[in-house]
Amino acid sequence: MSLFSSLTRRCVQSRRLVLMVGLLLPLCCLSSLSRAEDATPSAAVKLAVDKIIGILRKPDFNFERDRSSLSVEIRKAFDDVAMAQSVLSTNWKAINADQQSEFKELLSQTIESNYIGRLRAYTDEKVEVRHEEVKDSLATVDTVIVAKNGDVPVNYKLRKRKDGWFIYDVVVENVSMVSTYRDSYRPIVSKDGIDGLLKQMKAKIAEVKG
Amino acid sequence: MFKTNPHRQLLTALLLAAGLCCSLAVRAAQDATNAKDDDFFESDDTAAEISIADPLESVNRASFAFNNQLYRHLLKPVARGLRVLPVPVRTSLAHFFSNLNDPISAISALLAGEPRNAASELGRFALNSTVGIFGLLDPASELGLVEDDEDLGQTMAKYGVGHGFYLVLPFMGSSSLRDMVGKTATNSLNPMFQNLEFGEVAGITLAATEVGLSLDKDTYEAFYDTALDPYIFFRSAWVQNREGKIRK
Numbered sequence: 001m002s003l004f005s006s007l008t009r010r011c012v013q014s015r016r017l018v019l020m021v022g023l024l025l026p027l028c029c030l031s032s033l034s035r036a037e038d039a040t041p042s043a044a045v046k047l048a049v050d051k052i053i054g055i056l057r058k059p060d061f062n063f064e065r066d067r068s069s070l071s072v073e074i075r076k077a078f079d080d081v082a083m084a085q086s087v088l089s090t091n092w093k094a095i096n097a098d099q100q101s102e103f104k105e106l107l108s109q110t111i112e113s114n115y116i117g118r119l120r121a122y123t124d125e126k127v128e129v130r131h132e133e134v135k136d137s138l139a140t141v142d143t144v145i146v147a148k149n150g151d152v153p154v155n156y157k158l159r160k161r162k163d164g165w166f167i168y169d170v171v172v173e174n175v176s177m178v179s180t181y182r183d184s185y186r187p188i189v190s191k192d193g194i195d196g197l198l199k200q201m202k203a204k205i206a207e208v209k210g
Numbered sequence: 211m212f213k214t215n216p217h218r219q220l221l222t223a224l225l226l227a228a229g230l231c232c233s234l235a236v237r238a239a240q241d242a243t244n245a246k247d248d249d250f251f252e253s254d255d256t257a258a259e260i261s262i263a264d265p266l267e268s269v270n271r272a273s274f275a276f277n278n279q280l281y282r283h284l285l286k287p288v289a290r291g292l293r294v295l296p297v298p299v300r301t302s303l304a305h306f307f308s309n310l311n312d313p314i315s316a317i318s319a320l321l322a323g324e325p326r327n328a329a330s331e332l333g334r335f336a337l338n339s340t341v342g343i344f345g346l347l348d349p350a351s352e353l354g355l356v357e358d359d360e361d362l363g364q365t366m367a368k369y370g371v372g373h374g375f376y377l378v379l380p381f382m383g384s385s386s387l388r389d390m391v392g393k394t395a396t397n398s399l400n401p402m403f404q405n406l407e408f409g410e411v412a413g414i415t416l417a418a419t420e421v422g423l424s425l426d427k428d429t430y431e432a433f434y435d436t437a438l439d440p441y442i443f444f445r446s447a448w449v450q451n452r453e454g455k456i457r458k
Contacts, residue, residue: 113436174454175447183261183446184439200438208436 041139041158042132044165048077049127049143071112079166080108082159086168087181088189095194103194106201107181113208127154139165262386262449263375270378274441277383281430289423300424307418362399363392367456376445384448 039047052073055066084104085092092100131142137160145152157169157178169178188197264270292300366388374387385393406414437443 110436173451174457175450179450180443180446184437184442187442188438197438204436204438 039164040132041134041156041160041165042129042141044158045141045143045156045167046129048167053127074112075108077167078108078111079159079161079168080104082166082168083107083111083178086178087185089182089186091186091189091194099194099198102198103201106198106205109205110181110201111177113205262373262445264445265375266377270376271441273378273380274444276380277378278434278440280381285419285423289420289426292420292424295424297425300421303421304418304425307414307421361389361392362396363389363452364456366392367452373449373452376449384444386452389452 052070055061055070055073058066081104084100084107087107088095088103095103126146127143128146129141129143131140133140139158139160141156141158143154143156145154153173155171156167157171158165159168160166169176171177185197188200192200363386371388373389377385377387377390379385379390433443434440
């Protein structure tokens, strides 16, 4: 079987896949939305993206020092309950309130430790908002990262709450953060139960923090 | 191995037919078992599950582990070495390798009933091969002919062929029955590589891979190292990426 086409394409694809997944990182770390309750979804995303890029490009930006403030900003822009519920899917209702709140906290930490660690690599890209679609209390905002090696489409899914629009998923080149975590956790819950999943998440967070 | 061969077309047709039958059967089974989201996600049709059958999971996991070792101990160290070259040089090289695939994308787009994309792909190839010095620069993108990642796997998908099942191939990584059939057919159509020996093809492929990796920012490692089960994580990401390209 010919290796070339498949391997080249595979290379280009996997590099782009890897790149795009990597580009989730800075964009997930969207900073707080100023006057969030008044903003349209795309204005909310634009504001947040501009703000986070602003922080990263500060002349005196210090990764270690600014890491905790970035973490605070992520939690402001994201709807952690919606993310947790969406990731666990049908399992969400099957677990008790304590387990729900523990899962929500561990998921937030997982996403943070995953993404903050990657932040510094992607500060030069320009982000453009291309399209917005609102359906009742849900919205999708399509953006494009204009990068040297080709544009990377990044779509945000938002949910409207009383206090504004909040991001519950980021989709980069068709790969949804929520779907990927959902697929990853489902077999673990089936095999080891929710307590097994929580235990493994805790262990992994500790391991990554090293 | 890449010389034109009258049996090749028959083989391709048989593979396509076999892939079609298997895929349709598996897909029908999957549609019946897809889980539903609860609460506010019930109204969100885009949150629908995308899944793939994985009957060869244990074999796939072995290939995945092999590819991981290959990546970490061979491909990545070489790519790091390549970083002595300036970024614009490596970006140009990446365009060159990408340009080699444009005629194939054109054929796939045509078969999928998208003549405009096909014209764009051929236009890209012509433009980049002439104006752009064999694809080293990318004038076509500047003129609005955006690269369109068509392949025969996607073409088959547009005719309703499901993935069949997930495959991780040593050296080549994630694929599915349908996409592997699509790639075999794609390769048989590629005029440039019918005339190359296996070693030449492998060499060019390796070079393209290394250039691509040298431009990447260690993202594979970041996701591999933080995932509870990297195999499932990358399988999910791959399936979603493919489905998205087909929906496009």
